[in-house]
Amino acid sequence: MESLKDKVAIVGMGCTPFGEFWDKDPVDLIVDASYEAFEDAGVEPKDIQAAWVGYTSADTAMTGIILASALQLQFIPVTRVENACGTGAETIRGAALGLASKAYDLVLAVGWDKLKDAGFGGIGQAFPGKWHPVYGAAPEIGGAVARYALAATRYFSTYGLSPDEGKRLLAQISVKSHYNGARNPKAWLRRQITVEDVLNAPLIAWPLGLLDCCGVNDGASAAILCRTEDARSFRPDGDYITIKGVGIACGPGWGKERTNYSFTTWEETEAAARQVYDMAGIKNPRKELSMAEVHDCFSIAELIAAESLGICEKGRAKEDIQSGAWEQGGEIPINISGGLKSFGHPAGASGGREVYEFYKQFQGKAEDSSRQLKDVRLGLAHNQGGHPGNFVCGITVVGEP
Amino acid sequence: MVGVVSYGAYIPIYRLSREAIGSMWVKEVGKGEKAVANADEDSLTMGVEAVLDCLNGADRRRVDALYFATASPPYVEKQSASIIRAAADLREDILTMDIGHSLRGAGCAMRAAMDAVRAGSAKQALVASAECRVPAPNSDFEANFGDGAAAFLIGDSDVAAVVEASYHVSSEFVDVWKKPEDTYMQTWEDRFIRDEGYLKILPQAVSALLKKQGMNPKEITKAAFYGPDARTHAAMARAMGLDAKTQVQSALFDSVGNTGTALAPMTLVSALEEAKAGDTLLYATYGDGADVFLLRVTEQIEKVRDRRGIKRHLASKLMLPSYGKYVELRDLMEWEQGRRPARRSSLPVIWREREHLFPLYGQKCRSCQNIQYPRQRVCIYCQAKDNFELVRLSDKQGKVFTFSMDQRAMEVVLPKVFTVVDLDGGGRFYSVMTDRDTSNIAVGMKVEMTFRRQLEGSGLHNYFWRVRPVRC
Missing domain, CATH: 3.40.47.10 (Thiolase/Chalcone synthase)
Known part of the structure; x- marks a missing residue:
């Protein structure tokens, strides 16, 4: 097995603002993100030899044709991928494999979702282990919150936090993400909040309240990739990044039904992290990573993800949160972009959006200089789809060439 | 006589x-x-x-x-x-x-x-x-x-x-x-x-x-x-x-x-x-x-x-x-129209799962002895294939491993209490808790099974087992 490390470069990226775009359709989102990437890389749509497109909502489009028709790509291979919230990572992985095989020289990876045409908040369906009319407490909207909330309850119980202490700890994660998001022009919810705001927000699924949850919305992200040896021909300035590792871990599911499932560790995240750390040669992620964009669909998701990624020891998130280790200027900034919490989560677009955050930070082009990190060398973008016990996790590690 | x-x-x-x-x-x-x-x-x-x-x-x-x-x-x-x-x-x-x-x-x-x-x-x-x-x-x-x-x-x-x-x-x-x-x-x-x-x-x-x-x-x-x-x-x-x-x-x-x-x-x-x-x-x-x-x-x-x-x-x-x-x-009024997709059911699914839905049979792996629900072909513990015996779970009690309380679920009595239960004698059951006082639910609480109308969908009453705090 060969590592993909440094074989593939990202030479152009684009990302729409994320939000509730009542006046934009999927084509608008795809065109806006992709043309930003084309212009960034100095290429044209006709230069693209193959493309990967990822989105999760089956109601808004079908197949890879949506990408070809939006960009008027002319009869090239377009592969639609869907791995829930790991979809964005999956598009980049597909593109990287296409390049590493030398089947193509210049490819496009686009992730998008248009979830606000549905008529309700939240995601459409959150199925239990398998589609079933009555088992799994009935698949339905709101299920994602309630299922993650199972992990929050168990985390509190396992580590001896009272519900009040637990909620207060989780609140600090949302406060931190909103602080970051307030400074990011592309974020959706750009306002700072306080711990009291989080604690006083309406309950969605106890113990999680409204401000423990990210919203779903609309957005798209795009990346143009080539093999690293060709990167300078697109970016003579050398301002490109390379892929250090890609990992996807599909869990065997049935965690909620397995007596040895703890609810306090994301097993799929651990597995995908092992894949990328092996590929990238990372021994100590906390020390080596300059930043991590971590799937924070819910506050508890970020907390357990940080532990499962090995950024923090199991059960020790409390110390990191209280010491500010994950904040800007802390030991390892987590979700410096503002995270899903501030951006919202058009599921297919988030993975690429996280890589975009590293790309801009690496280039020193964070849109607001107050949030520009220093000495950015290695970053991790993490997403997991599904629900505790039943995840697919996608991780992309990128860095300086 | x-x-x-x-x-x-x-x-x-x-x-x-x-x-x-x-x-x-x-x-x-x-x-x-x-x-x-x-x-x-x-x-x-x-x-x-x-x-x-x-x-x-x-x-x-x-x-x-x-x-x-x-x-x-x-x-x-x-x-x-x-x-x-x-x-x-x-x-x-x-x-x-x-x-x-x-x-x-x-x-x-x-x-x-x-x-x-x-x-x-x-x-x-x-x-x-x-x-x-x-x-x-x-x-x-x-x-x-x-x-x-x-x-x-x-x-x-x-x-x-x-x-x-x-x-x-x-x-x-x-x-x-x-x-x-x-x-x-x-x-x-x-x-x-x-x-x-x-x-x-x-x-x-x-x-x-x-x-x-x-x-x-x-x-x-x-x-x-x-x-x-x-x-x-x-x-x-x-x-x-x-x-x-x-x-x-x-x-x-x-x-x-x-x-x-x-x-x-x-x-x-x-x-x-x-x-x-x-x-x-x-x-x-x-x-x-x-x-x-x-x-x-x-x-x-x-x-x-x-x-x-x-x-x-x-x-x-x-x-x-x-x-x-x-x-x-008792559903005595006409309610606000839901904005969410209608619930559905499937008679073929219910039919082929009948042994598991109605008397709530789980299966015990003959290779590793672990009890699991719902039915699988490959053991979720040891990956042995098709080597199970049936175990009735509807008469088991268990302890709450974790739970959450969903305020926005499609359910008449809110919050809907999602509950993960470790069953006495083995096995874990993921279900909804009914007949509960939400101020008293805790990890470790003893629960038992109760047969209920899980949902109305596709014009059918869809029955399944829920859990409730041990009643009396």
Whole structure:
């Protein structure tokens, strides 16, 4: 097995603002993100030899044709991928494999979702282990919150936090993400909040309240990739990044039904992290990573993800949160972009959006200089789809060439 | 000697005070409270509860017939007894039958079961009855009607109460009726119904049976019989020559309400709970005539004491905070249109999973001994393929491993409590917690299984097992 490390470069990226775009359709989102990437890389749509497109909502489009028709790509291979919230990572992985095989020289990876045409908040369906009319407490909207909330309850119980202490700890994660998001022009919810705001927000699924949850919305992200040896021909300035590792871990599911499932560790995240750390040669992620964009669909998701990624020891998130280790200027900034919490989560677009955050930070082009990190060398973008016990996790590690 | 081998009962956990009904309509509606089925309950699920209470400790494979009596079946076309049989994990090769259209159904079913045992077509037969009638808002029925269930196991060995004799009378008398297109029951002027119906038909049938047996009303230890309300019930007792203070088993109008088909059976369960060997019990159902039974209690009664029955279920309750919550549970209004995708079901899925859905069979891996639910081809612990044996999980208790409370779920009673349970004896079950007080839920709490209406989808009632805090 060969590592993909440094074989593939990202030479152009684009990302729409994320939000509730009542006046934009999927084509608008795809065109806006992709043309930003084309212009960034100095290429044209006709230069693209193959493309990967990822989105999760089956109601808004079908197949890879949506990408070809939006960009008027002319009869090239377009592969639609869907791995829930790991979809964005999956598009980049597909593109990287296409390049590493030398089947193509210049490819496009686009992730998008248009979830606000549905008529309700939240995601459409959150199925239990398998589609079933009555088992799994009935698949339905709101299920994602309630299922993650199972992990929050168990985390509190396992580590001896009272519900009040637990909620207060989780609140600090949302406060931190909103602080970051307030400074990011592309974020959706750009306002700072306080711990009291989080604690006083309406309950969605106890113990999680409204401000423990990210919203779903609309957005798209795009990346143009080539093999690293060709990167300078697109970016003579050398301002490109390379892929250090890609990992996807599909869990065997049935965690909620397995007596040895703890609810306090994301097993799929651990597995995908092992894949990328092996590929990238990372021994100590906390020390080596300059930043991590971590799937924070819910506050508890970020907390357990940080532990499962090995950024923090199991059960020790409390110390990191209280010491500010994950904040800007802390030991390892987590979700410096503002995270899903501030951006919202058009599921297919988030993975690429996280890589975009590293790309801009690496280039020193964070849109607001107050949030520009220093000495950015290695970053991790993490997403997991599904629900505790039943995840697919996608991780992309990128860095300086 | 045919008679009652075992008994069981069920009263839903929710109660609505008559004060709450009165304050809704700004009128006096009497004292006490009534039992109200949860939104995920109906006559069928309550029937399952009573049957399982009755079968406590019994060999389920010995049951050869199940009769289910109700005037409020969940389906007009589609048998309830067959689903009760499946949920109770009784054999498939038995007779199941619904008896409806009259509050007298439980008495008719008792007679049919006795005849089957006597004729030798059944060694043991179950007679279950349940009621969940929806009374018209602001009607006299509303304050009066309650929900509940009872079940008896009829057999000819280990009999706890021998049926010495029975008497049956059929009458074309019309008292309360409901046409298929009617939402609510109708009735005639109450004085006519009382004088010509309740005070004559049942008391006369009782007199006829006592006369046939050469008995005097004074010889009856306790009488358990139908009456529409406490006052008429007492008047009926007087018409039978019974002493209301000593000889009449309370029909629980103040605490449960009139449970229709299940009223006399539940009253008989109350009587059996207190009965001593040698007691003579009168049991009578009413509606379109009457069925009257004389039972003699045997020493065996002491062996069937460990039942939740009436007493324990009665003591275990949650008060509905307002009439509005009752309106919600019984779906008495047209609600705001949902913005979410409609729920659906699939009969082929339910059919192929029937062994796992109704009697809740999980599987135990023969390679690693781990119990798992739902059904798998490849073990989720050791990945061995197709090497399982079935294990019934519906009679297991367990401890809450974790839970969450969803305020926005598509569920009548919010929050919807998602619950992960570690089962005693192995296995983990992911379910919804019902009949719960949300201020008391905790990791480690003991729960048990209960058969409920999980959801309405694709035009079907979709039944499945939920968990609840161990009830009583």
